[in-house]
Amino acid sequence: MCKVIAVTNQKGGVGKTTTTVNLGIGLAKEGKKVLLIDADPQGSLTASLGYVEPDDLGTTLATIMLAVINEEEIKPEDGILHHEENVDLLPANIELSALEVTLGNVMSREMIMKDYIEMMRERYDYILIDCMPSLGMMTINALVASDAVLIPVQAAYLPVKGLQQLIKTISMVKKRLNRKLQIMGILLTMVDFRTNYAKDISTMLHVTYGSKITIFENVIPLSVKAAETSAEGISIYAHCPRSKVSNAYKSLTQEVLENEK
Template identity: 75%
Template sequence: MCKVISIANQKGGVGKTTTAVNLGIGLAREGKKVLLIDADPQGSLSASLGIGEPDEIKTTLATILMNIVNENNIDPEEGIYHHEEGVDLLPGNIELSVMELTLANVMSREMIMREYIEIQRERYDYIIIDCMPSLGTMTINALVASDSVLIPVQAAYLPVKGLQQLIKTISMVKRRLNRRLTIEGILLTMVDFRTNYAKDVSSKVRETYGTNIPIFESVIPVSVKAAEASAEGISIYGHCANCKVATAYKELTKEVLNDGK
């Protein structure tokens, strides 16, 4: 049975894309069939998986969504890239910004991405959606299409402070549009445990949210290796399989496979 996970936070630079890549490829390394969907106009996920110029791609998530809006037939293979590390990718690019405006005038606009996801569910074990850093129409579409939301949070005060709005939005989507939606967990990222500051923030997150929301035991350490891997268009496993950040993403993968248990 397929599980659809959105990776979301309206704050940029918290490790959403890095987590999408390394969780997705981590799951593929465990024998799972995985589709990664780039739902960010910046195309960061696409670039991180080796697509040099996302804005020049002919068929992207925006193309597929427009076909659904126009009630055209959808080929499940259309636009899919097959990455060397065993995951499939539906790229995204700047055209998604136009889609945000287009969907404003579409009936049941929050449901468009779900139509595509339902077509793909029988083909994959996991579908992971890398959301844009906002709570706009495209992110709402991703939440409506998903079974759960994974929330990466940088171990710093301002990103943690913004969590409340995201949790409120997730609750609203669950109540009005997607009853099955749950929070997969909060993932602490860019953690430097050499500093008291990071330790204090991490403790504060667990104290504030840990009672009601799952918080992953795995934490992602601050590391230049992750950025280097993205620049090469590969995962952290392909770049530096034995480094601390690779180990952390392996542990996160295990937690997701075990539903946090």
């Protein structure tokens, strides 16, 4: 049974794309069939997997969603790119920005991505959606299409403070559009526990949200190596398999798998 996970936070630079790449490839290493969907017009996920010129790609998420809107035939293999680390990718580029504007005039506009993902569920064990840093219509589409939400949060005051609006939006989508939607958990990223500040932020996160939402025991440490992988088009496992950040993503993968049992 396929699990669809939206990786989202309206705050940029909190590690959404890095988390999507390394969790997805981590799941693939455990024998799971994984599709990664880039739902950000900046194409960060697409570039992080080696497609450095996403605007040159012929078929993307925008193409697929436009086909859904126009009730055109879509084949499951349309637009899918295969990465060397055994994950599939549906890429994105700047065309997604124009599509988001178009969605404002579309009937049942919140359901367009869901229609596509429902078709793809039987082909994969996990589908991970890397959302754009906003709470616009594209992110709402991702939440409506998903079973669960994974929220990466940088270990800093403003990203943690900004969770209130995101959680409110998720609750609204659950109430009105997707009853099965659950928050899988909050993942603390870019953590430097050598500082008291990071420890204070972690404490604030647990005090504020710990009684309502799962906070992953595993955290992602601050790492230059994790950033370097994006430029190389590979995961942290291929770049530096024995590093602390690689071990952290391995632990996260196991937590996600345990959550399914």
